[in-house]
Amino acid sequence: MGPFGLDRRQREKRIEHSAKGGRNQVLALCSMPSAPCVCILLAIFFLSLISGCGGPMTYIHPTADLTYITTVAVVPLKNLTQDPGAEGKVMNVVAAEILIRGVFDVVEFGEVAKVLREEGFKEKEGEISKSVAERAGKRLNVQAFIVGSVEEYGMSRTGQSSYPEVSLSLRLIDAKSYKILWEATYSEKGTTVLDRLLGIGKKSPSDLCKEVVAEMFDTLFGG
Template sequence: MNYAIRLLLIAVLLCAGCAKTGHHYTDPAVGLGYIKKIAILPLENFTARKGIEERSRELLTTRILGHGLYEVVEKGELHRFLRDEIRSNEKELIDQRVAKRMAREFNIEAYIAGSVDEFTEVRNGSYTYPEIAISLRMVDIKTGNVVWKASHHANGYSTAGRLFGLTAEDTNSVLFRLIDDLLATLSES
């Protein structure tokens, strides 16, 4: 086989696991520049993996603060507020009345809610890697409208890693990359 074709084939194989998969929506009638401070509600967990929603929420908070996107209400204070305001176990689902009280309490313009939709450990021979999907939405508290929503999927698979016996990306690395991909859609708005 020609040397150039071999190089091209290797490049294609190396990039095969790099594709981003996801969708996003931003309300075309609303710019997000007015939002300065947000609350990040507990995420729902639609997977069998216990604790992945809390880990995802922590990393989401870290990345939002790290990128300087918004100020974020401290988790303990928000937990206290939600415990006092919502009697059910569904703290990630709030109505407009509670949202407006939350806005007054914390001086926020919006909140982020969402879910971890998929978490699996895929085994392919001796090669194991995580697959994770997350959906997030930002809700304007004054109107109750979703002003941004994004869903993305990522995995720790690497063709080169599998071919050369390297370790796959761990769950935290995949989560960081996935959350950065989700947040990148905010800047596209």
């Protein structure tokens, strides 16, 4: 276990162990002389659990020490979706999650955008260079930047059913050294096999985004 939570290999082992236990229980119940429909329902339920048991793919720098970070700035995220306002929605969720956890202060978006623009940052490119990060970091008095992209945000459709889908990539980079301190990528659908079969459990993209961002930061700060 690293200083900020379970690493990917440990999470995968837990998921694998849970999945094996669930399969064994389903097989034991289905071998009994009970009604076939019970077995079918149990199988559907098990599939719904497996479909939602993934988690963020993460990286934490082996020597990362975040104790020196008091304030961060969220760089305008690169929007790769069909929603022209998706990056702003995700940025609001990211900033809110950081403030709720009380780990860092967050510079107001308007001030960040102004300083970055004056230092030569091109928002359409969605990437901040090392030189811009260093200059802007000094002006904004931040120790790190949060950068990333929004790959999916909105409602997707399969057949006659629709469901929310969110896919994000976030990085925490040191303002001076440009070192990647933490990185997480997470794609999630707001539905399971059982939800789609029964037509229940639908979420909005904004609700799903809050869950995705929270799980991503859990890998850094712990749940």
